Amino acid sequence: MSDFSNNQKIDEENASIEEIESAISQLSTADLSRLNQYAYFRVSGLGRFSKGYTKEALLNEALTRTLEGKRNWRKSAVDFVGHLIATMRSISSHWADESKTDKENLHIGQDSIDSSDEEIAHRKELLESEVLKETAEGELLSPINMAASLDPDQERIIAAKQLLERIQKLFSDDRQVLDVMDGLSCEMTGVEIQGVTGMTLNEYDAAIKRLRRNVRKMIS
Amino acid sequence: MPEPRDYKKELLAVMFSLADSIENATDSEVIEEVKQSGQNSEVIAQDVRNVLLDSVKAFRKRNLIDAKERYKMNVIKIETGTFDLPATSQERRELLFKVVNDNPYMAKGLLTAQYREFKDLSDDDVESMLKQLQQLGALKTPDDKEK
Numbered sequence: 091m092s093d094f095s096n097n098q099k100i101d102e103e104n105a106s107i108e109e110i111e112s113a114i115s116q117l118s119t120a121d122l123s124r125l126n127q128y129a130y131f132r133v134s135g136l137g138r139f140s141k142g143y144t145k146e147a148l149l150n151e152a153l154t155r156t157l158e159g160k161r162n163w164r165k166s167a168v169d170f171v172g173h174l175i176a177t178m179r180s181i182s183s184h185w186a187d188e189s190k191t192d193k194e195n196l197h198i199g200q201d202s203i204d205s206s207d208e209e210i211a212h213r214k215e216l217l218e219s220e221v222l223k224e225t226a227e228g229e230l231l232s233p234i235n236m237a238a239s240l241d242p243d244q245e246r247i248i249a250a251k252q253l254l255e256r257i258q259k260l261f262s263d264d265r266q267v268l269d270v271m272d273g274l275s276c277e278m279t280g281v282e283i284q285g286v287t288g289m290t291l292n293e294y295d296a297a298i299k300r301l302r303r304n305v306r307k308m309i310s
Numbered sequence: 311m312p313e314p315r316d317y318k319k320e321l322l323a324v325m326f327s328l329a330d331s332i333e334n335a336t337d338s339e340v341i342e343e344v345k346q347s348g349q350n351s352e353v354i355a356q357d358v359r360n361v362l363l364d365s366v367k368a369f370r371k372r373n374l375i376d377a378k379e380r381y382k383m384n385v386i387k388i389e390t391g392t393f394d395l396p397a398t399s400q401e402r403r404e405l406l407f408k409v410v411n412d413n414p415y416m417a418k419g420l421l422t423a424q425y426r427e428f429k430d431l432s433d434d435d436v437e438s439m440l441k442q443l444q445q446l447g448a449l450k451t452p453d454d455k456e457k
Contacts, residue, residue, distance in 0.1 A: 299331075
């Protein structure tokens with residue numbers, strides 16, 4: 091196929107702004123809820139202290155890239171919801187990579203993170219007592235709290251640890267969900283998890299649903 | 311010595327997998343999960359639709375601003391540029407008529423229907439259009455003609 095024909099084919103498949111607007115207006119409550127849930131979990135994976143990564147920002151970015159033609163919606167190949175989900179997947183993966191780069195740049199050690207929460211709180215208290223300053227108005231200022239924003243990656247690691255522990259506690263009597271979570275956290279696929287744990291596909295799907303529903307409920 | 315746990319990576323893997331599992335969930339499952347999290351699916355849906363429509367609106371607005379900026383730049387170029395046009399208004403009108411006749415596709419972009427006959431075009435309009443054509447390279451300058 092010539093370059094011209096290839097370009098023509100791409101042009102034919104790109105959606106116009108009017109087609110995109112029309113697709114938005116035709117989205118059902120389930121479609122919109124699905125987009126919301128998808129964006130919610132992808133952003134939650136980036137952590138509570140991620141820099142301005144919200145589900146609204148993810149949805150907006152996905153649509154803006156489509157409108158700008160940076161991501162083409164091939165109408166013949168995928169529906170609008172599928173396209174937005176694929177675009178959000180790509181953007182949030184990129185955000186996750188950015189977050190990793192931030193961590194490397196910050197040279198954060200893991201030792202303090204592997205300590206228990208009580209130990210971390212105790213260390214913070216000791217440090218704080220040594221450096222607390224009183225203003226003329228009698229207000230106590232903690233340089234540690236004031237400097238917290240300088241070390242966002244450490245906050246993200248602590249928040250991730252706490253959230254994972256909360257989820258594990260929530261499912262402490264549900265072995266299958268714990269196995270699924272353990273597998274997912276090691277980046278195993280569903281098939282691999284089923285292979286390792288001996289779960290059937292139905293059991294695996296049911297465990298994923300329980301995990302998803304309860305995590306959503308717990309965080310919200 | 312075992313490697314320290316990477317909690318961020320673990321959370322990322324779990325949440326990204328849960329997100330991906332939403333893709334295959336049925337519509338009723340999705341709605342049910344929204345309800346179970348204590349939210350109203352209709353309200354959520356409207357919020358998401360608004361986010362998307364706001365993005366479209368912002369995109370249109372940005373396009374409009376860019377187009378206005380480009381128009382302004384073109385006007386400045388025309389006002390400050392040097393053009394080689396016939397000396398009299400009659401000659402300029404004849405030249406425009408010839409160019410448009412030779413290139414009818416140009417007339418569509420350059421002239422609105424009411425001006426197609428040229429009768430309502432002021433001398434200034436004619437001059438401005440010739441300048442635009444010359445700037446676009448659609449009007450030969452005396453130098454081009456010699457070549």
